[in-house]
Structures are given as structure tokens and as C-alpha cells.
Amino acid sequence: MNIILSSISQGLLWSIMAIGVYLTFRILDVADLTTEGSFPLGAAICGSLLVNGISPWIATLLAFIGGAAAGLVSGYLHVKWRIPALLAGIITMTGLYSINLRIMGQANLYILGEGTLIQSVQDLGVSKTVAVLIVGTLAVTLVIGLLHLFFHTEIGLAIRSTGDNHAMSEANGIRTGSMKVIGYMLGNGLIALSGALLTQNNGFADISMGIGTIVIGLASIIIAEVFFHRLTLAKRLLTVVLGSIVYRLLLLLVLEMNVDPQDLKLFSAILLAIALGLPAIQSRLPKLTSTKTKGGSLS
Amino acid sequence: MNTALELTDIHKSFEVGTVNENHVLKGISLTIQKDDFITIIGGNGAGKSTFLNSIAGNFPIDKGYIAIDQVDITRTPAYERAKYISRVFQDAKMGTATRLTIEENLAVAWKRGKKRGFARGIKESQRKIFKEELTKLDLGLENRLKMEVGLLSGGQRQALTLLMATIVPPNLLLLDEHTAALDPKTSEMVMNLTDRIIKEKKLTALMITHNMEQAIQYGNRLIMMNNGQIVVDVSGAEKQQLTVPDLLNLFKKNSGQAVTEDALILG
Numbered sequence: 001m002n003i004i005l006s007s008i009s010q011g012l013l014w015s016i017m018a019i020g021v022y023l024t025f026r027i028l029d030v031a032d033l034t035t036e037g038s039f040p041l042g043a044a045i046c047g048s049l050l051v052n053g054i055s056p057w058i059a060t061l062l063a064f065i066g067g068a069a070a071g072l073v074s075g076y077l078h079v080k081w082r083i084p085a086l087l088a089g090i091i092t093m094t095g096l097y098s099i100n101l102r103i104m105g106q107a108n109l110y111i112l113g114e115g116t117l118i119q120s121v122q123d124l125g126v127s128k129t130v131a132v133l134i135v136g137t138l139a140v141t142l143v144i145g146l147l148h149l150f151f152h153t154e155i156g157l158a159i160r161s162t163g164d165n166h167a168m169s170e171a172n173g174i175r176t177g178s179m180k181v182i183g184y185m186l187g188n189g190l191i192a193l194s195g196a197l198l199t200q201n202n203g204f205a206d207i208s209m210g211i212g213t214i215v216i217g218l219a220s221i222i223i224a225e226v227f228f229h230r231l232t233l234a235k236r237l238l239t240v241v242l243g244s245i246v247y248r249l250l251l252l253l254v255l256e257m258n259v260d261p262q263d264l265k266l267f268s269a270i271l272l273a274i275a276l277g278l279p280a281i282q283s284r285l286p287k288l289t290s291t292k293t294k295g296g297s298l299s
Numbered sequence: 300m301n302t303a304l305e306l307t308d309i310h311k312s313f314e315v316g317t318v319n320e321n322h323v324l325k326g327i328s329l330t331i332q333k334d335d336f337i338t339i340i341g342g343n344g345a346g347k348s349t350f351l352n353s354i355a356g357n358f359p360i361d362k363g364y365i366a367i368d369q370v371d372i373t374r375t376p377a378y379e380r381a382k383y384i385s386r387v388f389q390d391a392k393m394g395t396a397t398r399l400t401i402e403e404n405l406a407v408a409w410k411r412g413k414k415r416g417f418a419r420g421i422k423e424s425q426r427k428i429f430k431e432e433l434t435k436l437d438l439g440l441e442n443r444l445k446m447e448v449g450l451l452s453g454g455q456r457q458a459l460t461l462l463m464a465t466i467v468p469p470n471l472l473l474l475d476e477h478t479a480a481l482d483p484k485t486s487e488m489v490m491n492l493t494d495r496i497i498k499e500k501k502l503t504a505l506m507i508t509h510n511m512e513q514a515i516q517y518g519n520r521l522i523m524m525n526n527g528q529i530v531v532d533v534s535g536a537e538k539q540q541l542t543v544p545d546l547l548n549l550f551k552k553n554s555g556q557a558v559t560e561d562a563l564i565l566g
Contacts (some may be wrong), residue, residue: 154406154415157399161407164396167388171355172463173381173412230447 005129007252011245012136013197014216016143018244019237020067020190021217027151028163028183030078033089033214035191037096038070040210042192044103047205050114060117060196067192068185070096075184079177093210100207108206116200132201139197140241143190148234150186159183160233191217212265215272220244222275247271302369303503304331304354304471309363311349323349324360325527331471331505336497338514339507340546341524347507350524351473354505356380368470382412385464386473387457389480394460397449401440401459404448405429408463432462436492454485458492465496472497474506478513490517511543523550530554 024032042063049059077088121131224243311324356377433441478486523531
């Protein structure tokens with residue numbers, strides 16, 4: 001039971017990363033690989049600040065800002081230098097590898113014994129798992145609540161419109177380039193925030209902890225979309241959180257089957273490939289899927 | 300004083316320096332008065348869409364001068380021209396954001412060319428206006444404010460796009476074959492709506508059409524393009540009495556060639 005609770009609590013922390021991926025992948029409609037660098041960037045910033053005795057609140061906040069800066073770089077490369085989104089992300093991600101090493105000073109950084117956000121909740125007299133659940137729930141609620149408000153402002157609508165229909169947005173006077181950059185910054189800020197929280201949960205930051213994050217994020221999103229269709233933004237983000245938790249539970253299940261942890265990334269990759277390929281596979285089996293009526297008559 | 304749009308000697312070429320170099324616009328000059336509703340007709344490759352895109356600012360022009368209400372916009376990017384110009388595209392999918400709701404799309408259009416900040420995207424006062432305006436479309440959309448636009452039919456979306464383009468009256472409305480992709484009945488509905496809105500709001504409009512009947516029936520001035528130039532320009536009483544044979548003769552006289560495209564003649 002405890003191991004399941006632990007997976008759920010970790011799923012909450014990971015879900016903030018998945019929400020960040022959702023912003024670029026679904027709202028902006030770009031595949032942004034900066035994730036793989038901004039996630040460990042958040043961990044590195046938070047970890048090294050904690051080791052130096054900085055308050056975990058400030059360390060976590062600065063991790064978010066660091067991630068947003070990484071998003072700014074990718075967004076700028078993509079929008080202003082017209083580098084394809086995938087390549088812009090790879091460029092930033094590669095550069096961040098060196099930057100993350102510089103920030104940490106070494107390939108991994110242990111923060112055991114430092115005061116973390118989770119530790120400060122534990123100090124109230126609850127177990128680690130409960131503390132992570134509390135921190136995760138609060139963080140997720142705050143993030144989704146703020147995003148819900150933000151994406152219903154004039155600028156928020158403009159960002160969603162830009163990702164949905166570029167030509168229409170420009171015709172309506174939206175500065176599409178700037179809107180994309182804001183989306184990149186928000187998304188990567190959240191991804192770094194997730195990295196910072198997981199570092200505080202795990203007790204260490206590692207230079208290679210970003211590998212595969214984009215796959216985890218996308219898998220969480222796809223799981224959410226397979227089970228729930230046509231939702232408003234806030235509800236969709238909530239289902240992404242559920243997707244992240246389901247994903248953690250799936251990993252747990254696989255580990256319980258005595259699969260070598262080394263093979264987890266392969267499992268994740270296969271899971272995502274199947275989830276992404278599902279629509280195409282379904283369309284080849286027309287008998288098994290309900291026919292959707294398309295078009296319809298006017299008015 | 301009453302000039303809405305002034306175009307002077309507009310040139311535009313694509314793929315310059317390659318074997319595919321294509322001189323699409325060859326020195327177009329045109330002065331449009333306020334409240335003019337101009338229909339533009341011409342064969343494939345005549346440069347109609349390039350002409351409209353030049354005005355909207357989708358790409359820089361090679362040579363020439365564009366001014367709207369006496370303001371030089373020749374080098375102004377498209378998103379800034381949106382302050383003056385709104386448009387409806389041929390493809391119904393182009394004019395609306397599918398995953399946004401009807402009211403969210405209208406809210407985006409409401410701020411066309413204005414600064415967007417952190418205020419709420421849709422205020423109650425706006426919602427009331429959206430409802431009233433949607434009611435005028437007579438498609439029942441006023442009860443579906445929170446419906447995703449992707450669920451609407453092509454005709455409904457094109458009517459919504461038209462409302463979005465005009466809910467804040469633009470200095471210039473550009474219509475790029477906006478009924479061409481619809482079935483005849485829907486096309487007529489959208490066209491009647493267009494005519495009504497243009498008259499009610501006293502808009503200045505440019506409408507590309509592939510249909511001679513339509514070009515003659517609507518608007519107060521008709522322009523025919525051929526090979527990147529304006530070859531026919533009729534307005535006022537002359538335009539009112541114009542028939543399809545007249546138009547074919549005018550075209551032949553001015554361009555030195557006959558209209559050969561069936562689509563243009565048959566509509």
C-alpha cells in the first residue's frame with residue numbers, strides 16, 4: 001500500500017513536468033525537446049542552492065525562473081531565427097548539459113540533510129510519503145489554478161489561439177512570435193519546477209535525470225487523452241495529472257514483475273509509441289471502433 | 300478625404316533569381332473610397348489572392364506604396380495592419396481557432412489590433428454583445444457560446460468568421476473567395492449575410508470571387524484582373540447595368556484576349 005501511495009505522490013510531482021510539456025506540445029503545437037535540459041536545470045539550480053543553505057522556497061522559485069530562461073532561448077531560436085522547433089529544443093538541451101554540470105560542479109549532487117520543502121512539511125509530524133502528497137497536491141492545485149486564470153486572460157486566449165490557428169491569429173493582430181515565446185517560457189519554467197521538487201523528494205540531483213523526460217511527459221498526456229475526450233483546459237490539466245499518476249503506477253507494476261530498472265526507459269518508449277500509434281492502429285480495425293459521424297448539415 | 304485605401308504601383312515577384320521566378324503583380328494602382336464594396340474577378344493566376352495578401356501584409360511587396368486612411372502601411376507587419384484590416388479566408392478552417400469556443404474566438408476578434416493584457420479574456424458585457432450579434436446570424440449559435448468551433452459546419456464557421464471580422468468594424472474588410480468552398484445553398488446564405496453586414500455597418504470591402512454573376516450582383520464597383528494587372532474597372536451606374544456578356548467584351552477589349560476559363564463564365 002505504501003509503495004502505491006509513494007508512486008501516487010511521485011506522480012503528482014512529475015505531473016507538473018507533464019503539464020509543462022502539455023503547454024508546448026498541445027497548446028503551442030510544437031514538440032519541444034528543451035524539456036530534457038530544463039528538467040535537470042531545475043534540479044541543478046535547486047540542488048546547488050539548497051547545498052549552499054538557501055531557503056527551499058527561494059531555491060524552488062529560482063529553478064522555475066531558470067527553466068523559463070531556457071524556454072526563452074528555445075523560443076527565441078525558433079521564432080526569431082526560424083530554427084525548426086525540434087532543432088531549437090535540441091540545441092538548447094545540448095547547451096544546458098554543460099550549463100547544468102557547471103551549476104552542480106559535478107555529475108551528481110546530494111542534498112540529504114538540507115532543508116527542503118518536503119522536509120519542512122515532515123517537520124509538522126507526518127511521514128515522508130504524506131509530506132510529498134501534501135506538497136504535490138498543493139503545487140499541482142496552485143499550478144493548475146494559476147494556468148486556468150492565465151489562459152482565460154486576453155494574453156492567455158491569444159497564446160491558445162496562436163497554437164491553434166497561426167494565420168487567423170495574425171489576421172487578428174496577435175503578435176504570434178511573442179505569444180510562442182511566452183508559452184515556451186511558461187512550459188519550461190514548470191518543467192524545471194518539477195525537476196526542483198523531485199530533487200527535493202529524491203535527495204539528489206543528477207546530470208542525466210533529464211533523459212527520457214519528454215517521453216514521460218508525452219506518455220502522461222496521451223494516457224489522459226485516451227481516457228478523456230474534449231475537456232476544458234483546467235479539466236484537461238487535471239487529467240494530465242491523473243495520467244502522470246497512472247504512468248507511475250504502470251512503472252511500479254513493471255518493476256514488481258522483476259523487470260530490470262535499466263529496461264524502464266525501453267518500456268516507456270514502447271508505451272508511448274503504442275499510445276501515439278493507437279489512432280492509426282484503430283483505424284485499420286474499423287469493426288472495433290465506433291464510426292464517428294463527420295460533417296453533418298448546415299445550421 | 301474620403302479615400303479608404305490607396306495603392307500605388309504595386310509589384311510582387313516570387314522565387315526571384317530562380318527558373319521559377321514569377322512576376323505576379325505588375326504595377327497595380329487603385330484608389331478605394333470609403334464605403335466602397337469592390338468585387339474582384341479574374342482567372343487562375345491573375346494575381347487576385349496575391350493582391351489581397353499584399354494589402355493584408357502577409358509578405359513585403361517589391362515596389363509600390365500602400366496607405367490606409369492616409370497612413371503609410373507599406374512596411375507594416377501583418378499583425379499591426381490588423382488594426383485596420385480584417386479578413387475572411389476561402390477555407391473555413393482558416394478563419395477560426397477550432398479548439399477555442401465560439402465566445403473565445405469572438406473575444407480574440409474583439410481585441411483585433413488592440414493591446415492584450417492580463418484582463419479577463421471575456422467580460423460579461425462582451426458576452427452580451429456576442430449573444431446579440433450571433434442572434435442576428437440566425438443560425439442558433441447564440442445558445443452555443445461555449446461550444447468548440449471545431450464542432451461547427453463549414454457554413455456556420457464561415458458565418459462566425461464573418462462576424463469576427465466585423466464585430467469591431469474594420470477600416471477595410473478583405474474577403475478572399477470566402478464562399479467558394481461552400482455548397483450552393485450555404486454559399487448564398489453566407490453571401491447574403493456578407494452583403495447585409497457590409498451595408499449595415501457601412502464597411503469598405505474588397506471581395507475576390509470566382510463567379511461573374513456574384514461579382515456583378517454585389518458591390519458598387521467591379522475590378523477584373525488579368526496577368527497581374529487591372530484590366531477592367533467599372534463602377535456606379537455602369538456597374539449596375541453590367542451583364543456577363545458586357546463583362547466578357549470589356550475583358551476582351553482591354554486585355555486583347557478572350558476569357559477561356561469555363562469556371563469564370565459559368566460561375
